[in-house]
Amino acid sequence: MERGQRSRTTDAEAVDILDAAIPTTPPSEIYSVTHKALALRTRSLPALTTPAESSGTPVVGCWSSTQRRLPPRLRQRLAVHDHDIEAIIRTHAKARMVAARLEDTAEAFDEIGEIDLAIKWAKQATDFDRGHQSLKAAGYWCGLLEKHRPSEALQARVSVFRKWPSSTLTARLHKAAGTSWPDFRDEVVATLAASPTDAVLFAVLTLKEPEFAWSLAPIFPASRHSPRAIGLHSSPSPRDHATFHATKCLESRCIQMFPDAFTIGRSAR
Template identity: 45%
Template sequence: MHEAVDILEAAAQTADPKEMYAVTHKALTSAIKVISRADDSSGIIGDACHRLLDLHPKAAAAADVPASKLIAWMMTFQFDGEVDYFELDPVAYAPALKEKGMATYRTKLDEVRASLPAAAEDDWQAGHSHERFTLHWNAKRLAVLDHDIDAIIRTHARDRKVAAWFEDTARAFAEIGEMDLAIDWAKQATYFDLGHRSLKASDYWCELLDEHRPSEALEARLLVFRRWPSSTTAARLHKAAGKAWPGYRDEVLTILAGSPNDAVLFALLTLKDVQFAWNLAHSLGLVSDHTWSELVKAYEKLDPLAALPIHVRLVENQLVETGAQHYRLAARRLAKMRKLAAGTSKTAEVDEFIADLRETHRRRPRLQEEFTRAGLP
């Protein structure tokens, strides 16, 4: 499917417009039939459908498809289609529908709205939830098409009870070039609460500042780090600070010390100071096996023998669980330990550790098999 869409996208500028639209339309119809019957847990089919949905309005505009025909298809697709988890964007279809066609399309939406029992447009509990959702989606996109600031706030921010709705409003304003409003609403989303949606919005706020008000970006990144201290927000602050980083280092490391995992990851991945990360892991009492695994992979290049006790710990923790995958990973780590210890005073110690494991887990035949397969003694 994706190879076919690649061909369509490549042909968009050179193919006969009417043929281009016909093939795209048929491809979209077929793709929707496929996804209605197939397992798309990987999202691959859905991604192909989205690509076709992006291409369809452009092909329709180039082919000058009659507005009446296009509107009839749009209404059927949205309200009576085989699936109900794709939206059409009236902003994208505006060039194809033109002014008169858009007026007709709005009238068709009003007819659907009038056919529903009276209720707020986004009241999903009032019945006809799919129709109400689709009408609300169209209202949002038409507000953007109209560059109607009040309508954008009404349809996107709703009752202002969810941080994500503030971000939606910000993105709508950015889409129509109202950057001051976009920045303001993204900032409101950031300050809404300390939840994950506000954290997500905070990154969008900072991105807007990076592009449109760079003088304010560093202060915003610092604020975000203080609200949600983590290796990720610290890394973004580090990047924004640039040469000014030394002025923020002590505060960042002091705050991150409260979360050993974040402190070590920041030192390892952002500061790229392996020795410092190693020291932090020990002094802060790092417990995350995943982070220890990443750290020891880097540190064993500096001091192979010092890395061995951490490998021992990781192997022992791996073997707490039974199963071929756990045995296989443990065996690989043990093989790594033998390479690190080869030719040193630790060689015998590592082999003794392996022998002890074989004895301790002698009733796990699959473990013994994986150990042998990895070339362990």
């Protein structure tokens, strides 16, 4: 095993020791537990002097320059244990240049019951950019709202769908909307028209409306996307090929799920 791998393994073991001790260990003894955890990691760190040892009085939350030399994950866990808001932001968000770290900060605040801060930081992670980390954070943000501020959850789902329209996020919006779904249906269908695959998947898998799904087929014009038509194009685009194959896959899946409805739909066309 490489040296870096050993370091990562023992870091995880050290964090496990600290996490296991927190629920049952008096605050005055947490730093003693940290010493034991660090002994697993490496002997290269300088010996730490706990606040209790240096002053005779147990102190929790003292972020001395020595403690800053702890492994990053241990610093994070100590910040959470101390319910130290500034330390949580410092150790989790860091330079605030990565959406995932903003979500980590939100999760830390959620862990200590600071729900307003958790929601605030999860929203920051969601708004960071349009990347996959922000998309993941959006799910966490919506989940927090559904649990703690249900009156705000539906509008959050709408905003997330508008930013990342897809069949998956549309399904979550559909669930959150409940009886108010008709208020959003037209917008959703119009938005998903730009992504026919998502439109048909949503109609089939979420709405369970096979005839409506089949009515979306004109989005894939047969005259253009049939194999013969693609072959006649002097330079068929990758989208032409992808759209045709998506159409055939979705058609096959719909027919398997709803054979009677699609037999009727095809004969009607």
